Amino acid sequence: MLIAGLLAAEGITEDAQTACDEGAVCQWFLTRTDNELISQFLGVLLPDVVRTVLIFMVAWFLVRVIRRAIRGIVENIVERDNRTSGTVRRRVPLASTQSLDPARAAMRTETLGTVLRSVASVVIWTAAIFVAAGSLNTIAINLGPLIAGAGIVGVALGFGSQSLVKDFLSGIFMLLEDQYGVGDIVDVGPATGVVEGITLRTTRLRDVEGVLWHVPNGEITRVGNLSQQWSRSLLDIPVSYSASIPHAIDIIKDTADEMWADPAWRGLVLEEPDVWGVEEFAESAVLIRVVTKVVPAQQWAVSRELRMRIKAEFDKAGIEIPYPQRTVWMRTDEPRETPRDGNGRVHSHRARTGEYDSAPPGTAQDVDDR
Numbered sequence: 264m265l266i267a268g269l270l271a272a273e274g275i276t277e278d279a280q281t282a283c284d285e286g287a288v289c290q291w292f293l294t295r296t297d298n299e300l301i302s303q304f305l306g307v308l309l310p311d312v313v314r315t316v317l318i319f320m321v322a323w324f325l326v327r328v329i330r331r332a333i334r335g336i337v338e339n340i341v342e343r344d345n346r347t348s349g350t351v352r353r354r355v356p357l358a359s360t361q362s363l364d365p366a367r368a369a370m371r372t373e374t375l376g377t378v379l380r381s382v383a384s385v386v387i388w389t390a391a392i393f394v395a396a397g398s399l400n401t402i403a404i405n406l407g408p409l410i411a412g413a414g415i416v417g418v419a420l421g422f423g424s425q426s427l428v429k430d431f432l433s434g435i436f437m438l439l440e441d442q443y444g445v446g447d448i449v450d451v452g453p454a455t456g457v458v459e460g461i462t463l464r465t466t467r468l469r470d471v472e473g474v475l476w477h478v479p480n481g482e483i484t485r486v487g488n489l490s491q492q493w494s495r496s497l498l499d500i501p502v503s504y505s506a507s508i509p510h511a512i513d514i515i516k517d518t519a520d521e522m523w524a525d526p527a528w529r530g531l532v533l534e535e536p537d538v539w540g541v542e543e544f545a546e547s548a549v550l551i552r553v554v555t556k557v558v559p560a561q562q563w564a565v566s567r568e569l570r571m572r573i574k575a576e577f578d579k580a581g582i583e584i585p586y587p588q589r590t591v592w593m594r595t596d597e598p599r600e601t602p603r604d605g606n607g608r609v610h611s612h613r614a615r616t617g618e619y620d621s622a623p624p625g626t627a628q629d630v631d632d633r
Contacts (some may be wrong), residue, residue, distance in 0.1 A: 322391035329387070335595045337376035346513045374413045375438055378463065415561045427464070427526035429481035434463035437480060443488050448560050451478055490559035493533060496566045500573060501548035503583040508549060511582055512538050515553050521553070528568065536599045 294449070438461075443449045447458045456470035465584065468476040502511045519536035522528050534556040542552040557565045577584055 269576050274466060280327065285477075299353055312399070314398055318391050318395045318398070322387050322623070326384050326387050328385045331376060333376050333379050333383065337610065340372050377434075378438075426479070426481055430464045430479045434461070437461075437483075437486075438463075442486050443491070447491060448489040450489065451483045453478055453482070453484060455487075461568065489562075490557060491516035494557050494559050494562040496555040496557050496562040497552050498552040498566055498569060498573075499542055500553060501545065501550055501584055503585040506549075506582045508541060510580070511577075512540065512551060512589060514576050514580055515551060515573055516580065517551055518576050519555060519569060522565075528565070531557050531565055547587055 275551060398485060399441040414481060418531055428462075437443070438538035441459075443458055443466075445458050448456065449458055451466070451468065452478035454468050456474075456476065458466060459469050459475070460467040464480060466478050466480060470476065500511075501517055502508065516536070516538045519538070523532045523536055532555055539552040539554060541549055543550040553569070555565060555569070574584065
């Protein structure tokens, strides 16, 4: 009874207190040490240690197997994408937003594989810890309060880190949907630039001025990808109202076709340029729209070259590219004789017309001094 009381005071379970009655390990220690307290304690402690080690070994094995399986699936997907990239390019229409770049698809797949491996490891090890704690016989651990406490802590962390959870979820869905990748030119609202890096929490953009923007994924409410699959060079060419519009359209079309046939630019222009016609009657010009489908992120280079060529052809044809003009009318009043009174003094009163002849109207004394 004294031994049982000591064991109970130390927080030892009833299984430990009665281990020597039916436990072979306790009997083995008891026959060699004649110490009932140590025998009872070790009779339950050693099985608990062995059981815990086995649980963690199984968890480690499961983690290794699942991580290797996920890695194998990812490698198979990447290899399949590399083998079928040419077929996919021929089969998928340009209107689709499916990724056609094997390197980009591989990067996205490997990133998702890393996320899945991390999630699997966290889930398995957490379950192993709870199972090991619940299977202890040496020390009585009530898992109910632990689970409830973990739930409360989880809720508190959830409320305290809502933005962080939102960033991670947005990053996962962004990768799953392939909204953009490294090297794309995107408009995410706060910034527009080239994507230099993507994590589950943030996206790094380098804008045209060289500023590096770190944008949390949870703050991105919409994405405009300027370089996915194909781009479009869209120009509104101004022509004066006095010019022949059909003639100007013919020159623009011929110039764009010449650029499309140029070997130096044929690799950037995907389709024959198209002149849509008169787009707008502007204040001082008629705008003619020409569009060209180009490879991703090359619309600016194509637009600059096409503007230069159209300007040269317009100069040859004598077609004016107008610029804003303004006509200013200048009025000069004839000098008038200064009115005087009967004594020869200059009248101090002047008519207020909203304009001054040379200086603001002054007092009579000022006028007399002049």
